[in-house]
Amino acid sequence: MASTFDIFSEGRLELGLGAGYWKPEFEMYGIPLPDHVTRMERLAEAVQIINSMWTKEVTDFSGKYYTVKGALNNPKPVQKPHPPILIGGSGQRLMKCAAQFADNWNFPVQPTLTPEEYGPVAATFDEYCRQVGRSPKEVVKSMMFRCIIDKKIDRVREKVKRLKPDWESLDVFMKRLIGTPQQCIEKLNAFKEKGLEYCIIHFEDATDFESMELFAEEVIPALK
Secondary structure (H helix, E strand, O other): HHHHHHOOOOOOOOEEEOOOOOOOHHHHOOOOOOHHHHHHHHHHEHHHEEEEHHHHHOEEEEEEOEEEEOOOOOOOOOOOOOOOOOEOOOOOOHHHHHHHOOOEEEOOOOOOOOOHHHHHHHHHHHHHHHHOOOOOOHHHHEEEEEEEOOOOOOHHHHHHHHHHHHHHOOEEEHHHHEHHHHHHHHHHHHHOOOOEEEEEEEEOOOOOOOHHHHHHHHHHHHHO
């Protein structure tokens, strides 16, 4: 499925993977929720199989959870050697898996961090990369932000009160991407200084295109 998507999108696929954690997602589809260690081990095996089937004519793999023999995947993706693999999540096991197999490690929207708190996390990830023989520069460090933006701060506060009243504390304001375009630029630049290279934005008022347009017109150009 991913190979086909990469072909008809003319090489625009970035495959995002995670170990899964939210119990209701498993329950709604009747899928057992394994323990944390099992989920991480399964993810590591799955990534190896996917990578191999994207790059080799025939894939053989025998793991603790998954085994394939003579597995074929044709036609191959457009992107070479393969589409980028993004692994999202936090915690030691997940970060070590991303350091070994990912092209992009994405720190999740939860837990939220200040730039000062993110710096040591990014440094730890770089060390995990070196431990498996990879340069930290080989893996993009990204982060997901939940965003509320407006040209005027009083309108920002109105939106917060309407959309996320539990975000009104100063602590949340510091850790979320909340504010005017200039405030958002300053916050993202602060994360950039701590090692962040790429961000994924979740707009809380996504049905109101004005927020996305404002971000695209004023924030993105300032970060390029």
